[in-house]
Amino acid sequence: MKRSLFHLGIALACMAGIATAQQSPTAPTAKTLSPAQADLAWQKATAQFEPQRKAILARVAQHMNDGPFRADWVSLQQYSAPQWYDDAKFGIFIHWGVYSVPAFGSEWYSRNMYQQNMPDYAHHVATYGPQSKFGYKDFIPMFKAEHFDPQAWAKLFKEAGARYVIPVAEHHDGFAMYNSQLSEWTAVKMGPHRDVIGELEKAVRAEGMHFGVSSHRAEHDWFFDGGRKFDSDVNDPRYAGLYGPAEAHLAKKDEDLYNDWTYVSQAWLDDWLARTAELIDDYHPDVLYFDWWIGHPTFRNTLPKMLSYYYNEGAKRGGVVVNYKQGDFAENAGTLDIERGQLTGIQQAHWQTDTSISNTSWGYIKGDTYKSPQELIHLLVDVVSKNGNLLLNIGPRADGTIPEDAQKILLAMGGWLKANGDAIYGTTPWRTFGEGPTEVVGGTFQDTKTKPYTAEDFRFTTKDGMLYATELGWPQDGTAVIHSIKPDDHVRAVSLLANGKSIAWQQQADGLHLTLPAQPAGDYAYVYRIELAK
Numbered sequence: 001m002k003r004s005l006f007h008l009g010i011a012l013a014c015m016a017g018i019a020t021a022q023q024s025p026t027a028p029t030a031k032t033l034s035p036a037q038a039d040l041a042w043q044k045a046t047a048q049f050e051p052q053r054k055a056i057l058a059r060v061a062q063h064m065n066d067g068p069f070r071a072d073w074v075s076l077q078q079y080s081a082p083q084w085y086d087d088a089k090f091g092i093f094i095h096w097g098v099y100s101v102p103a104f105g106s107e108w109y110s111r112n113m114y115q116q117n118m119p120d121y122a123h124h125v126a127t128y129g130p131q132s133k134f135g136y137k138d139f140i141p142m143f144k145a146e147h148f149d150p151q152a153w154a155k156l157f158k159e160a161g162a163r164y165v166i167p168v169a170e171h172h173d174g175f176a177m178y179n180s181q182l183s184e185w186t187a188v189k190m191g192p193h194r195d196v197i198g199e200l201e202k203a204v205r206a207e208g209m210h211f212g213v214s215s216h217r218a219e220h221d222w223f224f225d226g227g228r229k230f231d232s233d234v235n236d237p238r239y240a241g242l243y244g245p246a247e248a249h250l251a252k253k254d255e256d257l258y259n260d261w262t263y264v265s266q267a268w269l270d271d272w273l274a275r276t277a278e279l280i281d282d283y284h285p286d287v288l289y290f291d292w293w294i295g296h297p298t299f300r301n302t303l304p305k306m307l308s309y310y311y312n313e314g315a316k317r318g319g320v321v322v323n324y325k326q327g328d329f330a331e332n333a334g335t336l337d338i339e340r341g342q343l344t345g346i347q348q349a350h351w352q353t354d355t356s357i358s359n360t361s362w363g364y365i366k367g368d369t370y371k372s373p374q375e376l377i378h379l380l381v382d383v384v385s386k387n388g389n390l391l392l393n394i395g396p397r398a399d400g401t402i403p404e405d406a407q408k409i410l411l412a413m414g415g416w417l418k419a420n421g422d423a424i425y426g427t428t429p430w431r432t433f434g435e436g437p438t439e440v441v442g443g444t445f446q447d448t449k450t451k452p453y454t455a456e457d458f459r460f461t462t463k464d465g466m467l468y469a470t471e472l473g474w475p476q477d478g479t480a481v482i483h484s485i486k487p488d489d490h491v492r493a494v495s496l497l498a499n500g501k502s503i504a505w506q507q508q509a510d511g512l513h514l515t516l517p518a519q520p521a522g523d524y525a526y527v528y529r530i531e532l533a534k
Contacts, residue, residue, distance in 0.1 A: 067312025082319030107363030135233030148400025212287025
């Protein structure tokens, strides 16, 4: 409970900080609104949805304790992920939305085009004109998704070896990709005029995969604040339903929750809870993924209501998963997700890493580069050996097509998993995650600091009494030694998992010695199926 007590202290300090900030505001520009004024403008713009919002909140209040969980952190720490999730190991993340139209910078274009010190701002003015004449809203009619084929997407993800799929239902930009009854700014009412999330849900489940959704709406409270500082359409009350309160974001870094005095109103918290419950009720996701800003101190009293409502609803169908970033929840109240990074060593609690198949952006941008199948397979093998899952993101184009390079990489991963999946799916860690000279740098956004693996690097998993040792390179001399396998482990047989061929072996004091056949063509990692005496 250390994190809960820490966040309580932050919450109290946050309230004091907000009061101080309101007493001594920075010098306003002609278009600047106070936090209260900004929130009021947004509330007026969304007043037409107040009856629906109240009805959803009443339903949450009535049913959030109907089941094994209560709306408090002590109860929520009894959470555990369902077995299917622990066994799945590999999922697909999808960042797709209006930000795919400009296809510049990153999926944060919606924010950065209003940040006057960002390249996105200069690009926008040069390409589309000033933000007072052409704002983010004006990309929506260009987001037609004319080639979106959810069945083809689901088939591709299945062939890639994924066991669950999580599209972003709403990104920080505030545009709902689902049929929300709490907003006019949705993909059903504008742009594609399709329930993207609903169509994907049906297609993904039809392929036998689990379906989840990701909500990044929490950050939307302040995401467009740059547009308050100059003449832009963010200041036009007609568009407050899209741009939100656009509160001044007061953290020095966007992810710095521990020094963040950004104003968050109760009205915003209520709306966030209602929209999240709407996703739960309408799409029954097996997974809910949240980005980092739900860790802001003001969310601490609202989060337990949402979690108990969702966990109790999910308990009726075998359990559900909530992915959260480090520090956002009380420990063990959900499944920890490490963004663009990993953990070192075997973890007692199941966890997840998420990263993008492309190197620069989560959403589609022109000219992005991609990770290799080998890099991603090595990542998957390492994460699974430590009791984790890999959630791999793709960014489709605005027209609904998935870039060809991304498709090829996914299919290459699927080919490897088809031959070697027994070492991945449904496995548990061995007594050690691996051996060799290469270990990752632990933590968020550390993925670029990991060195390439070598033929001396092995990762271990077990299933049904079998030990799987995955070698992350092929030794040039045709021999390998697995030092973690001791003489008293009593090996009975060794074979190459991909083709079933037996491998000559000998146990010695320094480990299991293997004499390897010719290197298999076109493989990325090499799995030895080792039968040990019971």
